[in-house]
Amino acid sequence: MRIKIRILFIIILFYAVIQILIATGMLNPYWTQIIQFAQIITISAIGLNLIYGYTGQFSLGHAAFYGIGAYCSALVTKSLHNLGFLSFIIGLLSSVILVAIIALIIGLPILRLKSDYLGIATLGFGIIVKVLFDNADTVIPALGGSRGMLGIPRYTNFTLTFMFFIGSIIIIRNLIFSDFGRSFISIREDEIASECTGVNTTKYKTMGFVFGSIFAGVAGVLYAHLYSFLHPSNFDFLKSIDVLLIVVLGGLGSISGTIIAAIAWTFILEGLRVILPGQILDWRLVIYPLILIIIMLVKPMGIGSGREFKFLRPKE
Amino acid sequence: MSYFLQQVINGLQLGFVYALIALGYTMVYGIVRLINFAHGDVFMVGAYLGFYALGLYHLPFPVAILFAMVGCALLGVTIERLAYRPLRNAPRISALITAIGVSLFLEYFTSLKFIFGPNYLAYPRPFVICTYQLGSVCISNVQILVFGVSIILLILLQLIVQKTKTGMAMRAVSYDKDTARLMGIDVDSIISFTFGIGSALAGAGGVLYGIAYPQIHPFMGIMPGLKAFVAAVLGGIGSIPGAMIGALIMGVVETMCSAYISSTMRDAFAFSILIIVLLAKPTGIMGKAESEKV
Numbered sequence: 001m002r003i004k005i006r007i008l009f010i011i012i013l014f015y016a017v018i019q020i021l022i023a024t025g026m027l028n029p030y031w032t033q034i035i036q037f038a039q040i041i042t043i044s045a046i047g048l049n050l051i052y053g054y055t056g057q058f059s060l061g062h063a064a065f066y067g068i069g070a071y072c073s074a075l076v077t078k079s080l081h082n083l084g085f086l087s088f089i090i091g092l093l094s095s096v097i098l099v100a101i102i103a104l105i106i107g108l109p110i111l112r113l114k115s116d117y118l119g120i121a122t123l124g125f126g127i128i129v130k131v132l133f134d135n136a137d138t139v140i141p142a143l144g145g146s147r148g149m150l151g152i153p154r155y156t157n158f159t160l161t162f163m164f165f166i167g168s169i170i171i172i173r174n175l176i177f178s179d180f181g182r183s184f185i186s187i188r189e190d191e192i193a194s195e196c197t198g199v200n201t202t203k204y205k206t207m208g209f210v211f212g213s214i215f216a217g218v219a220g221v222l223y224a225h226l227y228s229f230l231h232p233s234n235f236d237f238l239k240s241i242d243v244l245l246i247v248v249l250g251g252l253g254s255i256s257g258t259i260i261a262a263i264a265w266t267f268i269l270e271g272l273r274v275i276l277p278g279q280i281l282d283w284r285l286v287i288y289p290l291i292l293i294i295i296m297l298v299k300p301m302g303i304g305s306g307r308e309f310k311f312l313r314p315k316e
Numbered sequence: 317m318s319y320f321l322q323q324v325i326n327g328l329q330l331g332f333v334y335a336l337i338a339l340g341y342t343m344v345y346g347i348v349r350l351i352n353f354a355h356g357d358v359f360m361v362g363a364y365l366g367f368y369a370l371g372l373y374h375l376p377f378p379v380a381i382l383f384a385m386v387g388c389a390l391l392g393v394t395i396e397r398l399a400y401r402p403l404r405n406a407p408r409i410s411a412l413i414t415a416i417g418v419s420l421f422l423e424y425f426t427s428l429k430f431i432f433g434p435n436y437l438a439y440p441r442p443f444v445i446c447t448y449q450l451g452s453v454c455i456s457n458v459q460i461l462v463f464g465v466s467i468i469l470l471i472l473l474q475l476i477v478q479k480t481k482t483g484m485a486m487r488a489v490s491y492d493k494d495t496a497r498l499m500g501i502d503v504d505s506i507i508s509f510t511f512g513i514g515s516a517l518a519g520a521g522g523v524l525y526g527i528a529y530p531q532i533h534p535f536m537g538i539m540p541g542l543k544a545f546v547a548a549v550l551g552g553i554g555s556i557p558g559a560m561i562g563a564l565i566m567g568v569v570e571t572m573c574s575a576y577i578s579s580t581m582r583d584a585f586a587f588s589i590l591i592i593v594l595l596a597k598p599t600g601i602m603g604k605a606e607s608e609k610v
Contacts, residue, residue: 110595113594113598117599125591131581135581248409248413282424301406
């Protein structure tokens, strides 16, 4: 109980400090946006960690669900804009439902595939979805197609992303250390053995996939209402790779690792923009893959593999 | 009908270029079980090497393509030596992430101004383009060149893999690495050799691609690389004839889709076919189903 109170205190303190920094203008809008983006990408990465890190299902199509969530909610809030914040809630709910349905329809057949083949199939799904976004304006003109979708109301603020950020961590932690979590992990460790001991592998694989995709969808909703502009290239295959990088660098099956890696990833990419002098700014994206390769060569298992912060572990 | 046949020929032109890339993917996957994401960028480097050889030094075409192949082979071997070999015993996903890192590095490093530069470049053609009428279809000398060079290289590869001692060692390593080592095969050098051969083919593919679709830039390797990889999976990854068949199917399907349905939807169609084939036959068209030991 004491540790819970202490954590609650730290969370509130952290929130208050950031809010004060924003209110006093110490943190300019640019960096505020980056902090929000770091939280959004963490939510998405937590979802992929559930699919790949805990359930062991290799997915290279995570950005598709991120994009579906973003586009669906943006369409709702844009068409219901006179409802104000209520439209955001309707958009969020409809995105979650849509993402869950699509993940279920795609997941059921596709999750019969194993390891690399599953990766390729999900990669294919991701590319198909991106092409559909590119051509979406022929069916629904408001989606903008390859010209991009403009004028989405900005509802995402720091309070909102922070709430979802903390909420996702709590949900994922409780999920992993529940009966469901045990089933997910048993499938990752050995699918045949867990089937023999009575785990309904199809059910739990699909469940992990749908839950993980919902996290991506929620992240997409926040993303759409943060930047108020969506373009299909924000959801292409490289964006799925970004999330995969975060999950693997953080260590598969470690919530703490994913959180650290997601935040570090965002700030390294943006930080290099600040640190590097103008003449060699081109080198930013040359240095980044080098950092990536070196981390993998030095720590092939990721930075937080198998370890968790104390407050994310259940009582012994 | 003649329009259809014409599109088949155009599709085969694209398919043969994909085949040259897909072979590198499939051989590397067969031997080290790694999706070598950097392969598409080796293809890009090959196109640029050809560009310099043809455009700047005005070398004849056969010399230029050899130059690109040797350059890419060296690049492939270096990548394997520096980035993948230290991770041979690490989890496979670590090697995959490293491959993605190498891919990003090649793309952004080569787009620096003093390397290849970030701009689109027009590819020099070593000869004047002309078309011949064959019955109801047209075939250009570029297409004949692409078909000819690809078929020669594919036959050479088949000879190397099936008839030489190194080829036999390659097959042994891809079948069972540990047993191959017990039989006195130097597994590390065979893996290097495989990367070299695969990268050389990608380099040749890059030059042909540059000549056939004359515009190059440092990010040109991503999509052809991805599609060639998908072609390898479609044909059954690890199988050389499979990669060829898969690549030709991909090329023809893509061209047909552009010609009859919509050119912006062609990627969606190509990948839908992949998913359908994988669901029907999870190991691809020519892949062998592996039974799982418990």
